[in-house]
Each structure stands twice: as C-alpha cells, then as structure tokens.
Amino acid sequence: MIWVIGDIHGMFDPLKRIMSSIHANSYRKDSDTEIEKIIFLGDYIDYGPSSKEVVDYIMDIPFETVCLMGNHDDLMLQFLERSDLFKSFGNVWFRGNGGQRTVSSFFPKVFYSNNEEEMPREEFPLGDKYLQFFKKLIVSHEEQIGDWKFAFVHAMLGTAFSVQEQLLLKSYDDFHRWRKEKKLWIEDTILWDRSEPKKKFDDYILVHGHTPTTKLDKMWEHLHGYDVHSGTPFFKFEEAEDEPIEFKKESYKASYTAPIERLISINVDTGAVYGNRLTAIGLSEELLSESKFLVCQVLVDKGYRLSEEYQTYYVHLE
Numbered sequence: 088m089i090w091v092i093g094d095i096h097g098m099f100d101p102l103k104r105i106m107s108s109i110h111a112n113s114y115r116k117d118s119d120t121e122i123e124k125i126i127f128l129g130d131y132i133d134y135g136p137s138s139k140e141v142v143d144y145i146m147d148i149p150f151e152t153v154c155l156m157g158n159h160d161d162l163m164l165q166f167l168e169r170s171d172l173f174k175s176f177g178n179v180w181f182r183g184n185g186g187q188r189t190v191s192s193f194f195p196k197v198f199y200s201n202n203e204e205e206m207p208r209e210e211f212p213l214g215d216k217y218l219q220f221f222k223k224l225i226v227s228h229e230e231q232i233g234d235w236k237f238a239f240v241h242a243m244l245g246t247a248f249s250v251q252e253q254l255l256l257k258s259y260d261d262f263h264r265w266r267k268e269k270k271l272w273i274e275d276t277i278l279w280d281r282s283e284p285k286k287k288f289d290d291y292i293l294v295h296g297h298t299p300t301t302k303l304d305k306m307w308e309h310l311h312g313y314d315v316h317s318g319t320p321f322f323k324f325e326e327a328e329d330e331p332i333e334f335k336k337e338s339y340k341a342s343y344t345a346p347i348e349r350l351i352s353i354n355v356d357t358g359a360v361y362g363n364r365l366t367a368i369g370l371s372e373e374l375l376s377e378s379k380f381l382v383c384q385v386l387v388d389k390g391y392r393l394s395e396e397y398q399t400y401y402v403h404l405e
Contacts, residue, residue: 088113088371088381089230091126091239093296093320093355094157097135097188101365101385102144108383109367112399122150126228128296129157129241129278133185134360138192142220156224156259157241158278158297159184164221164259167213171263172273178206193217225257226277229291233372235347236290242297243280243352250289253277283307284351286325292347294368296356301363303354310334311343318364320382321354322402339400347378347404359387368402378404 090109095102113122125148132138145152162180165173172179180186190197190211197210213221228239238244244253248269256262256277266276273279281298283306300321303310311332313321324332324345333344359365369381380402 088122088369089124089126089232090122090367090369090383091128091294091355092367093128093357093365094130094359095127095135095141095365096130096159096185096360097132097138097141097192098359098365098387099135099137099140099144101359101387102141104385105365105367105383106144106148108385108399109369112369112381112383124151124153126153126230126239126294127155128239128294128355129155129224130159130296131157132163132189132192133159133180134188135185136188136192138189139217140192142217146216146220153228153239154220154224155228155239155241156221156226156262156278160221160224161259161262161278162186163189167208167211167218169208171267181206222259224259226259226262227254227256229254230370232370233375235292235375237370238288238291238293240277240293240295242276242278243282243284243295244277244288244293245275245280245282246284247275250291281306283309284323285309287349287351292350293352295352295354298354299356299358299361299363300354301358301361311345317341318357318384319402320357320366320368322350322404323352323354324349325351340403341382341400342403342405344405347375350404353380357384362388374401 131141162184166178166180230237238254244250256265301315303321304315309326311324312334317336319336319341322343335342355366355368357364357366364384364386367383374381382402383399
C-alpha cells in the first residue's frame with residue numbers, strides 16, 4: 088500500500104495520530120495494506136506551532152518516503168536563498184503565509200511580526216540537517232500501481248506545458264530555472280496553481296493538495312454534487328452530459344457514480360490548517376482493481392490540537 092498524506096502545516100499531533108492510524112491499518116487482513124511507501128505532498132511548515140517537530144518526525148520515519156515540496160516550503164527557501172522573487176517582492180513568507188510561526192518553532196526566542204518583513208537572514212540560521220531536508224524536496228513524482236499511472240505534485244499540473252515536461256522537474260533549482268526560462272508567474276506553476284482541471288493529464292491520475300476542499304465551492308465550477316462540508320478528499324472527473332456524476336457520503340463510505348477511467352485528480356488537502364481534517368489516502372493494486380481508495384483521517388480543532396476522533400473509510404467509484 089502506498090499512502091499519500093496532505094498538507095500538514097506544522098501540526099505535529101495530527102501527523103502522529105494519522106501515522107498511528109496508518110500503522111493500525113497495516114495489520115488489517117481484508118486487503119493489501121502493508122506499508123510500501125509514504126508520499127508527502129508538501130507544506131510541512133507554517134501556521135501550526137510545531138514545524139520543527141513535524142520535520143524531525145518525517146526524517147525519522149522507518150519506511151520509504153517521498154517528500155514533495157509545497158509552496159510554503161518553497162517560500163522558506165526563497166527567503167533563505169534570497170531568490171529573485173524575494174528580491175523583487177520582499178518577504179512574502181511573512182506576509183500572511185505563517186513564516187513567523189516556523190521561525191519560532193525552530194528558534195523559540197526569535198520572533199518577528201508582520202510589520203518586520205526585513206528579517207535578517209542571520210536571524211534564522213537553519214542547521215545543515217534541516218536545510219538539506221528542504222533542499223532535497225522534489226516538486227513532482229510518479230508511480231505505476233498495477234495498470235494505473237499516478238502523478239503527484241503539491242498544487243496542480245498546468246495545461247500550457249506537457250505533463251512529461253512538468254514531471255521531469257525535481258529540485259528547487261531545476262524548478263526555478265525552468266520558471267524563469269518560461270517566464271512564468273509563480274502562481275501559474277505546479278507549486279501554486281489552483282485552476283480547475285477539465286480533462287485528464289494524459290493517462291495519469293493526479294494526486295495533489297494545496298487547495299483546501301472546504302473552499303472548492305468558491306473556486307471551481309464542476310464539483311459533481313460534492314459536499315465541501317463532508318470532510319472527504321475530492322475526486323475530480325471528466326464531465327459527460329449523458330452520464331452525470333453523483334457524490335454520496337455515509338458514515339464509513341463515500342462514493343461517486345463514475346468509473347475510474349474518467350478520474351482526473353484527487354485532492355487530499357481537506358483543510359486541516361483550518362481546523363478540519365488531516366487526510367491520508369491509500370493506493371494499492373488490489374483496491375484500484377475494485378475501484379476503491381482507502382482514506383484515513385484525523386480531526387483537528389481550531390487551536391491545532393488533536394481531537395481523539397479519527398476515521399477510516401473507503402471511497403468507491405461506481
């Protein structure tokens with residue numbers, strides 16, 4: 088089983104709890120749930136109070152991990168590297184993006200408010216171990232699971248460039264070199280893009296985070312009857328006039344009346360940072376052959392403290 092975990096944003100307790108849930112599911116006998124790999128979709132830091140603890144925990148996970156870069160991780164590196172965007176637009180990391188909480192997590196005695204945007208680089212001497220963790224984050228990943236190909240990015244694949252060209256991008260340096268060569272605004276890239284996809288990305292199913300599912304009704308047009316208050320990851324399908332899609336959520340099951348062949352993408356960011364749910368989704372050949380996806384979730388309150396409640400259920404494509 089390959090597990091994919093959405094945006095964490097410095098919330099250590101929910102991360103530990105969802106990992107416990109994943110461990111518990113690895114002992115189930117009704118399906119192929121042994122942990123093969125864990126893919127993180129980025130945004131390990133900012134907003135929540137425990138960014139350092141999150142990074143420490145992920146670095147010590149005793150399974151194979153794939154760690155993608157999120158836009159918040161990129162903002163921190165732009166600050167540390169004094170990138171071209173930093174030089175042009177200043178410390179965006181501190182302007183509403185939660186950078187102050189991350190600095191305070193790594194260095195509790197250092198604090199800068201929103202009005203003190205010109206924080207000296209020397210005030211945040213991130214150790215080499217952590218700097219290497221962030222510098223080694225990748226911006227894209229792909230997996231073949233049985234007959235199905237999956238692409239993983241933090242935000243969204245774009246339509247102006249081929250899927251393969253975007254999936255070849257890996258490192259921070261590669262990504263920003265490509266962005267500058269193509270003269271792209273950062274918000275139109277796979278780290279920031281929130282545009283609604285209308286058709287499949289070649290023969291890939293995209294798995295991403297970044298855009299909280301709780302806000303999709305204000306951003307996207309075709310939600311297939313999806314309830315943004317359901318707390319479930321959102322499955323985006325190609326539209327067909329003669330085959331309308333219906334969404335249904337029951338206690339331990341969610342379903343869409345659509346075949347997996349029309350599935351474009353899965354959004355795993357269920358708004359944990361807003362006090363909703365941190366989500367992990369399980370992918371295996373056995374489940375995919377039955378058009379099933381296993382979902383583990385923990386509930387988070389507004390204070391970034393963990394509720395005792397957690398859920399595990401399947402999403403069915405019927």
